[in-house]
Amino acid sequence: MSNNAGRAAVTDLRVAFAGLALKNPVLAASGTFGYGVEFEDVVALDRIGGFIVKGLSREPMAGNPPPRLWETAAGMLNSIGLQNIGARAFVEEKLPRLRQMRNIVVIANVFGYTREDYEAAIQVLNEGEGIAAYELNVSCPNTRHGGITFGSDPRLLDEVVAAAKRVSRRPLIVKLSPNVTSIAEMARVAEAAGADVLSLVNTFVAMAIDPETRRPRIAHVTAGLSGPAIKPIALRMVYEAAHAVDLPVIGMGGISTASDVIEFMLAGAVAVEVGTANFWDPRATENIVRELEQWCAEHNVEKIADLIGAMKSD
Ligand SMILES: Cc1cc2nc3c(=O)[nH]c(=O)nc-3n(C[C@H](O)[C@H](O)[C@H](O)COP(=O)(O)O)c2cc1C
Numbered sequence: 001m002s003n004n005a006g007r008a009a010v011t012d013l014r015v016a017f018a019g020l021a022l023k024n025p026v027l028a029a030s031g032t033f034g035y036g037v038e039f040e041d042v043v044a045l046d047r048i049g050g051f052i053v054k055g056l057s058r059e060p061m062a063g064n065p066p067p068r069l070w071e072t073a074a075g076m077l078n079s080i081g082l083q084n085i086g087a088r089a090f091v092e093e094k095l096p097r098l099r100q101m102r103n104i105v106v107i108a109n110v111f112g113y114t115r116e117d118y119e120a121a122i123q124v125l126n127e128g129e130g131i132a133a134y135e136l137n138v139s140c141p142n143t144r145h146g147g148i149t150f151g152s153d154p155r156l157l158d159e160v161v162a163a164a165k166r167v168s169r170r171p172l173i174v175k176l177s178p179n180v181t182s183i184a185e186m187a188r189v190a191e192a193a194g195a196d197v198l199s200l201v202n203t204f205v206a207m208a209i210d211p212e213t214r215r216p217r218i219a220h221v222t223a224g225l226s227g228p229a230i231k232p233i234a235l236r237m238v239y240e241a242a243h244a245v246d247l248p249v250i251g252m253g254g255i256s257t258a259s260d261v262i263e264f265m266l267a268g269a270v271a272v273e274v275g276t277a278n279f280w281d282p283r284a285t286e287n288i289v290r291e292l293e294q295w296c297a298e299h300n301v302e303k304i305a306d307l308i309g310a311m312k313s314d
Contacts, residue, residue, distance in 0.1 A: 050105025075229030242268025
């Protein structure tokens with residue numbers, strides 16, 4: 001017997017798409033990982049595939065009034081209201097520290113309330129060194145069109161993606177809203193407008209009421225539902241989007257274990273994002289990478305990329 005008997009081979013966890021090369025497919029999701037710097041003493045940032053920073057706008061924003069979080073059965077409602085320090089402060093105050101860290105991938109999440117807001121935020125971020133890509137959050141109300149969210153209307157989605165693509169100096173990931181009738185249609189609209197990659201899902205519009213006080217649990221009344229509660233719906237949407245377009249698709253929604261990651265990859269995702277799990281385990285991303293190595297070794301997977309879209313349907 002050789003010395004290697006019984007020892008599983010090390011799996012190649014690398015994935016590459018749209019000019020991005022990730023050491024593994026596990027990214028931390030926007031809004032659940034701060035600006036990355038807050039996690040440097042908690043997570044080995046060079047062990048995870050990368051992270052997406054909190055959504056950035058052209059100006060700093062204070063967000064919604066409390067209460068803004070509520071735990072539900074297997075999930076979480078949030079109405080943070082896109083509080084952030086603004087694109088300029090990110091470039092000047094956070095990026096210099098991130099640039100000192102070796103071997104990490106930083107993706108900037110961007111949002112706005114008008115097309116011009118998105119363009120202005122991207123133009124500021126274009127000046128910053130050390131950003132691998134942009135992720136466009138289109139689950140935002142368009143204040144010029146009566147508050148309908150960009151990502152829920154094909155015309156608005158087309159307009160904002162095309163505008164962002166025109167000004168962007170980096171690969172453009174369009175993060176789709178799940179609050180639509182046909183995710184396949186929205187995926188195709190984003191592809192035609194110039195998206196390089198799609199990511200989905202953002203949170204589902206939801207709410208909770210306190211029966212004792214008869215008041216909403218969240219001051220803003222409606223909020224975004226995330227966490228394990230949404231996983232099967234998110235998985236279905238990732239599957240549908242991945243089969244509707246030729247673009248790479250990043251999947252997310254309720255991922256908290258290595259086998260969740262495998263499910264999303266089999267459905268067609270090239271990589272995944274982990275969000276709410278970071279709230280109950282700040283090391284979730286790093287732990288999932290370790291579990292993923294183990295899972296792949298146990299299942300004789302040589303290259304994790306071989307699992308992308310490999311669901312059997314016969
Ligand atoms: C507290 C909180 C804040 C979030 N902020 C953002 C954000 O700024 N931009 C964005 O695109 N998505 C944001 N999201 C959505 C997540 O990135 C992710 O799409 C969603 O939570 C689903 O994944 P999960 O079930 O793993 O959390 C936020 C989610 C939570 C829970």
